[in-house]
Amino acid sequence: xxxxxxxxxxxxxxxxxxxxxxxxxxxxxxxxxxxxxxxxxxxxxxxxxxxxxxxxxxxxxxxxxxxxxxxxxxxxxxxxxxxxxxxxxxxxxxxxxxxxxxxxxxxxxxxxxxxxxxxxxxxxxxxxxxxxxxxxxxxxxxxxxxxxxxxxxxxxxxxxxxxxxxxxxxxxxxxxxxxxxxxxxxxxxxxxxxxxxxxxxxxxxxxxxxxxxxxxxxxxxxxxxxxxxxxxxxxxxxxxxxxxxxxxxxxxxxxxxxxxxxxxxxxxxxxxx
Amino acid sequence: xxxxxxxxxxxxxxxxxxxxxxxxxxxxxxxxxxxxxxxxxxxxxxxxxxxxxxxxxxxxxxxxxxxxxxxxxxxxxxxxxxxxxxxxxxxxxxxxxxxxxxxxxxxxxxxxxxxxxxxxxxxxxxxxxxxxxxxxxxxxxxxxxxxxxxxxxxxxxxxxxxxxxxxxxxxxxxxxxxxxxxxxxxxxxxxxxxxxxxxxxxxxxxxxxxxxxxxxxxxxxxxxxxxxxxxxxxxxxxxxxxxxxxxxxxxxxxxxxxxxxxxxxxxx
Numbered sequence: 024x025x026x027x028x029x030x031x032x033x034x035x036x037x038x039x040x041x042x043x044x045x046x047x048x049x050x051x052x053x054x055x056x057x058x059x060x061x062x063x064x065x066x067x068x069x070x071x072x073x074x075x076x077x078x079x080x081x082x083x084x085x086x087x088x089x090x091x092x093x094x095x096x097x098x099x100x101x102x103x104x105x106x107x108x109x110x111x112x113x114x115x116x117x118x119x120x121x122x123x124x125x126x127x128x129x130x131x132x133x134x135x136x137x138x139x140x141x142x143x144x145x146x147x148x149x150x151x152x153x154x155x156x157x158x159x160x161x162x163x164x165x166x167x168x169x170x171x172x173x174x175x176x177x178x179x180x181x182x183x184x185x186x187x188x189x190x191x192x193x194x195x196x197x198x199x200x201x202x203x204x205x206x207x208x209x210x211x212x213x214x215x216x217x218x219x220x221x222x223x224x225x226x227x228x229x230x231x232x233x234x235x236x237x238x239x240x241x242x243x244x245x246x247x248x249x250x251x252x253x254x255x256x257x258x259x260x261x262x263x264x265x266x267x268x269x270x271x272x273x274x275x276x277x278x279x280x281x282x283x284x285x286x287x288x289x290x291x292x293x294x295x296x
Numbered sequence: 297x298x299x300x301x302x303x304x305x306x307x308x309x310x311x312x313x314x315x316x317x318x319x320x321x322x323x324x325x326x327x328x329x330x331x332x333x334x335x336x337x338x339x340x341x342x343x344x345x346x347x348x349x350x351x352x353x354x355x356x357x358x359x360x361x362x363x364x365x366x367x368x369x370x371x372x373x374x375x376x377x378x379x380x381x382x383x384x385x386x387x388x389x390x391x392x393x394x395x396x397x398x399x400x401x402x403x404x405x406x407x408x409x410x411x412x413x414x415x416x417x418x419x420x421x422x423x424x425x426x427x428x429x430x431x432x433x434x435x436x437x438x439x440x441x442x443x444x445x446x447x448x449x450x451x452x453x454x455x456x457x458x459x460x461x462x463x464x465x466x467x468x469x470x471x472x473x474x475x476x477x478x479x480x481x482x483x484x485x486x487x488x489x490x491x492x493x494x495x496x497x498x499x500x501x502x503x504x505x506x507x508x509x510x511x512x513x514x515x516x517x518x519x520x521x522x523x524x525x526x527x528x529x530x531x532x533x534x535x536x537x538x539x540x541x542x543x544x545x546x547x548x549x550x551x552x553x554x555x556x557x558x559x560x561x562x563x564x
Contacts, residue, residue: 184388191355191381192403192454202402206393283393283434 071253080257089242093261096227096238099155103162104223107170108216110163115174116200116208125175132171140165140226144233158230158238165226166219170212177211178204210284217273224269228262302369303330304490305354305458309363312349323349325515327363331458336484336491338501340548341511342556347494350516351462354492355381367458377407380456384463386444390435396422397431400450407454421453422446424483441472445479452483458490465500474532477504481530498552502526502544503535510548512555519551 056073059065067075083089118124140161147157181204189203231240239258246255281287312324323346331337341347352358354365356375365372367379380403383389390399400418409417422431425445435443444464451459461480465473477500484491495501501508502524510519526540535541 182388184383184385185391187352187357188381188383188389190357191375191379193375193377193406194403195406198406202391202394206391209393283436285392285436288434288436 069252071256076253076256076260079253080260083254083257092237092239092242092258095155095236096231096240097265099158099162099230099236099238100223100227102155103159103227104166104216104220106159106163107166107219107223108212111167111170111215111219112174112208112212115171116178116204119175119178120200120204132168136168136172138164141229141233144230147230148234153234153236155236157234158227158236161230162223162226166223169219169222170215173211173215173218174208177208180211181207210281210286213273213277213280217270217277220269220273221266224262224266303366304333304335304368305331305492306366307350307354307363308366310350310353310360310365311362312346312353312358313361322515324353324360325517327511327516327518329509329518329521331490331492333457334488334490335507336481336493336505337507337509338505339492339494339509339511340496340498340501340552341516342513342552343496344514345511345555346514346516347496347511348462350511351381351460351492351494355379355460357381378457380451380454380459382444382447382451382459382461382464384466386440386447386464386467387435389447390443390450392434392436395432395434396427396438396446399435399446400453403450403454417453417455418449421449424452424486425449425479439472440468441476444468444476448476448479448483452487456489458492459484461491461493463495464493466496473500478532480504498545498548499536502541502548503530503532508544508548510551510555513558519555522548 053073056070056076060067060070060072071079118128143160143164147160151157151160185203185207186199189199194202227238228240228243230236231238232244233240235241235244239262243255243258243262246252246258278287307330308328310324310327312322314321314323327350329337339347339350349358353360354372356365356372356379359373367376370376372379391402394402397418400421401414404414404417418431422428425448427442427445427449430438430442430446435446438446448464465476468476480491480493481504483489493501493504495504505524508522508524510522511517512519522544524544526535526538526544
């Protein structure tokens, strides 16, 4: 019964407990959604009981229509996210690496960044109608800044001693980017990716609702206008589940890529001692 | 051993002035000295003596305002391939995202050599600093002393003709420090490398060096070039208790006290 042997199970138990509490909260929320329409607080016509929604969802999952819409949304999300990450990382490294470029672009970036992506809907419709490109414009515009701003901070964070070490060993510009700047920036980039992944999903759905491009968002607006409220809620719940999965995935990726970083390595370092 | 016709390293009339927006700071006024091939020279001075500035100028990391640094007959204008630097801040100088093996290997990628030769150099360098079975560990999993050994191994694997060390042991505990000092003496004799060792520790400079250059307070000049006439075989216990060790230490200590008061040798 010494400290080292009891500590890991205690920690495991704490993690398990937190997880159980989270599940408990979800069950409580589902119960609330079940009871509120049933006791007549809200008309079941506008908010059907939870169990009814879940039955409708199970039925939708059997249709090809659902999976086509799901595929369209995920395609727009993934494409938009990849474009934002690549563009944000490359442009961030170029701008962040030069004092001149950084000071020249700072005010422009601060001007463009707060413009809401939805303000670009008229432009997107004008250019591409209800094509995938319209959704991509909104998704990329919203998530690009999330990545760029983080990368700009990350490039600034390079340790002067690390930089001088690299220089003293004759590493050229490319080698410095690859072996010093990129790894220093990676934690920032991963934060940007996590934020961008969530924002990209929101904008993909928004665009499908507002512009009527193919995807889950369009199913939501069409079922709503067709009076199929139950199915509409089923689709809303699906978007929520995708959001959770995206966030969990982004965090898992972060832990994997940044195993060396102080924010993640603490536990493993203690074990090694 | 240390008698070569042309010096390995020559610093001539080096001056460094930092030009700021509001004021200019003269860090180094006029420093000249030369180091013969295979010599171990220590530079000692009070804090604020511009030691790090001088070392960065020699390493080609900082351009001097006037004067020149000549390595093996060639003027230094950028970091030369025949030079390696060991920094004080090993925790920041080693890359935490790379294993020990990759940290030591990275500088060798610049040099044209076969993969086998590279692996051999890395293996030999880690063995030379008494590090075994840590190749796949990350630097932050090691103790401070072991991390500085990794940094030294990285420098050794690079096969430099001149090894520059900037207060490398200032951040480790006394016991580890003594071990690392002995390691430097062993490596220096085994590899025949020329070593320029910057420190603020008078005892360390006397124990390690064949010569000690005493720096003045900034703006820096060299106060004195002291030859350390101690036996070549040095051990922490015996060398440090020699009467001559005490004399040299006392002499350098008094010179540093003068330097701290801001006095400079006549004629500068």
